[in-house]
Amino acid sequence: MTHPPNPNSTFIFFELAHTTYAIPSPIVQQMEMIDHITPVPKTQPFVEGVVFSRGQVIPVVNLRVKFGLEKIPYNCSTRLIVIHINQRTIGLIVDTAREFVCVPPESIQPPPEEMPGWTSRYLSGIATLKDRVILLLNVDQLLNQSPSIEPLTQHPI
Incomplete structure (x- = not known):
């Protein structure tokens, strides 16, 4: 069972395929535009490769591919969100990210x-x-579970 975030939590909002997602801001190290990603052979399809940023080599995950969505070309809105969690630093490619928001606890419900x-x-x-x-x-959970996430499909009611 998952639990809602701590009260008065702050989040970085980002979009994938016109859906807004949020990640806790304390794990975000930086957000930047996509510059150059070096492909790494024989990795999972959602791993775009690695980037060199602020003195670190960082693996990069395309969340569109991870979520089973169509991969699209990068544009001027595409962002790399670099996170640090459980002693791991990973870059997440998202369609756009530009909001830092405090989310009141009363507005959060469990899934x-x-x-x-x-x-x-x-x-x-x-x-x-x-x-x-x-x-x-x-x-x-997202980064520590199965190598890929099954795309959402319609299920009969």
């Missing part, structure tokens, strides 16, 4: 247990801010 597939395992909660729905990622 519904009825959600199919990977969703409930990789979400720590779902926040509603005004008319926006934000999926709060459990980054630790």
Whole structure:
């Protein structure tokens, strides 16, 4: 079972395929534009390669591919979010990222247990801010589970 984040938590909001996700801001080291990624042979399809940033070689994961979404070319909005969690530093490629938001605890609900597939395992909660729905990622679970995430599919009711 996942638990909602601590009260008064701050998050970095980012988008993938017109859906807003959030990760806890304390694990974010930096956000930057995509410069040059060096491909690494024989890696999982979602691993784009490595980057050299601020004196570190950092593996880069394309979250679109990890989530089973269509891979798209990078553009001026594409961002690399460098996170540090459990003594690991990893870059996450997202469509866009530009918001730093404090999410009130009363706006966060646990993910519904009825959600199919990977969703409930990789979400720590779902926040509603005004008319926006934000999926709060459990980054630790996301990076430590199966090599890829099955794409969401429609299930008959």
